[in-house]
Amino acid sequence: MNKQIKLEDINDNRPEVIVTSLFSPVLENTLPGTVIAFLNVHDRDSGKNGQVVCYIHDNLPFQLEKSIDNYYRLVTWKHLDRERTSMYNITVMASDLGTPPLSTETHISLHVADTNDNPPTFSQASYSAYIPENNPRGASIFSVTAHDPDSGKNAQVTYSLTEDTFMGAPLSSYVSINSDTGVLYAICSFDYEQIRDLQLLVTARDSGDTPLSSNVSLSLFILDQNDNTPEVLYPSLPNDGSTGVELAPRSAEPGYLVTKVVAVDRDSGQNAWLSYRLLKASEPGLFMVGLHTGEVRTARALLDRDMLKQSLVVVVQDHGQPPLSATVTLTVAVADSIPDVLAGLDDIKNPDNSEDSDLTLYLVVAVAIISCVFLAFVVVLLALRLWRWHKSHILQASGRGLVGLPASSFLGMEGVQAFLQTYSHEVSLTADSGKSHLIFPQPNYAHTLISHESCEKNGSLLTPIDFQEGKDEAASVQVSSVFVYQYIISQMHYFLYKSMCFETCIMQKV
Incomplete structure (x- = not known):
């Protein structure tokens, strides 16, 4: 008889x-309830010994669900959140229901992928x-x-300045x-007197597919x-360039306020603090400056x-480092009464003016120079004419000149003397300096060619001209000088005319 043996x-x-599927890495923006892994659990035992229970720790953002x-x-x-935890080590514990229970641990590594979720x-x-x-x-x-x-x-950041304008110019022209x-970086050199501060908005932007950005304000303050x-505001120089005059009566007591120097400095702080002191005075110890x-x-x-x-020289100095200063010259008129002050103001404001005397000197020098040049011209031209006449005379005497013309036809020394006598002028000054009588030559330029008869004509070529000068003595001197200059010019014209006549006569006789 067969007996069955049952093994317990x-x-x-x-x-x-067994991890059958694992989706790693997982994006950090994954919604709750997303499956990231599938697991198969089994136990080769039977009954309760083969029943398995799986679980994980509660502090993880994951959970196991039985399928x-x-x-x-x-x-x-x-x-x-990848920025908090970029990788998770998940431990899955499986335990059977046997006695005593047996368990197994399985480790799963899960990486969290970044998304551009942070600006x-x-x-x-x-x-x-x-x-x-004044920065470079x-x-x-x-x-x-x-x-x-x-x-x-997603973490690569670029910086930029928000577009804006300041004082009519874009901010990019400043910074x-x-x-x-x-x-x-400073694009320009800043001037505190023009720009005190700049308000900027800096933008930081990442390089994600959907870029994120943030802004921050930057206050840029210019230091003086x-x-x-x-800069001296008072006393200011008059428009004519003269020095202003302050009045101080001789009866003034010590401490009498004569004037006040007013100055400003466009800087700020101690750079604009000003102090005044007397730098120079024509009478030391007579005046003082606060x-x-x-x-x-x-x-x-x-x-x-x-x-x-x-005369006082006042210096105004600031308290900067290094200190800068400016000077102003004051002219103070000291007198007991107003008439005394007015009598002396002409000497103070208007020093000796020598314009009239300088003009007269210039005219005299000009007349002297022209006279010298004219005299040299006359001498040279006369020598040239005499040389040509002498040459023609030698040619005639040697027989190489023109035949048939008598020797008396040539101009001799008598002709030269006659020419010199013809070239004459008169200057008649009356005893009264207010009147002058000048005789100017009147050349005849009616014809280009001059005949021999015109050379021998003894008609007068001088025409008298009277000039009535002004009553003022200074004006009379200037007018006389001008007339002398005109007279010299007319004499030069006349001499040129006589020279042409002289040369024509010689050529005709030759």
């Missing part, structure tokens, strides 16, 4: 976990920068940095920024430098020996 199963096999039979799926149940961020909400004026062009003035927690292209490093000299007020006062009582005209 003992729990001697551990559960087995069918011995299959499980690993799904997300919260949003992933660049600056370390501060706003920035401030300070630049001294192209100088680096500031630097900004933005950080993007994404990875790859530029390196798009890769965020370093700002001592680059402006003090250090901070610029008031010019008498330091002592005025004396009779003090000159009517007092």
Whole structure:
């Protein structure tokens, strides 16, 4: 008789976990409930020893869901954040229900892929920068940095300035920024007196498929430098270039306010703090200047020996480093009464004017030069004519001249004397300096060719001309000088005419 032997199963096999599918990496913007892995679990034991339970730790954004039979799926149940956790090590624990229970651990590595979900961020909400004026062009003035927690292209940041205008010009004409490093450069040299500050908006943008950006404000403040000299507002120079005159009566007591120097400085701070001091005075110790007020006062009582005209040089200096200064010259008229002041103002404002005497001197020099040139011209021309006459005379005497002409036909020394006598003029000055009588030659230019008869004609070529001068003596001297000049010019014309006549006579006789 056959007996059946039944073997009782003992729990001697551990559960087995097989990852059939794994979707890694997973995007960080994956929605909750997305399947990332499939698992197959089985146990070779039987009964309760073969029943397996799978689970994972609760602190992970994943959970296991049983599918069918011995299959499980690993799904997300919260949003992933690559910037917080870029990779997960998931431990899947499988345990049977045997006694004692046996378990198995399976490890799954899951990478989280980055998405461009973070814009660049600056370390501060706003920035401030300070630049001294008169900076060199192209100088680096500031630097900004933005950080993007994404990875790859999503973390590549470029910088730019928001387009805007300032004082009618684009901001790009004042400041530029390196798009890769965020370093700002000055395009121009800033002037504190024209630009005190600039408000900029810097943009940081990543290189993701859908780029994200952020902005930050930058206040650029220009610092003043001592680059402006003090400007004196009072006393101002008159338009005619003369020096203004301040009045101080001789009866003034010590401390009498004569005038006040007013100056400004376009700089700011201590660069615009001004101080006044007396640099030079024609009468030392007579006047003093307030250090901070610029008031010019008498330091002592005025004396009779003090000159009517007092000259003061006041220097205005700022407190910059290095200090800059300007000077102003004051003219103070000292007199007891207004008539005395008015009598001396002409000497103060209008020094000796020698324009009339200079004009007369120039006219005299001009007349002398013209007379010398004219005399030299006459001598040379006369010598040339005499030489030509002498040459023709020698030719006639040697028989190589023209035959048939008597020797008396040539012009001899008597002709020269007659020519010199004809070339004459009269200058008659009356005893009264107010009248002058000049006789000018009147040449006849009616015909180009001059006949022999015209050369021998003894008609007068001089015509008297009277001039009535003005009553003023200075004007009379100037008019006389002009007439003398005109007289010399007319004599030169007359001499040229006589020379042509002389030459024509000789040629006709030859």
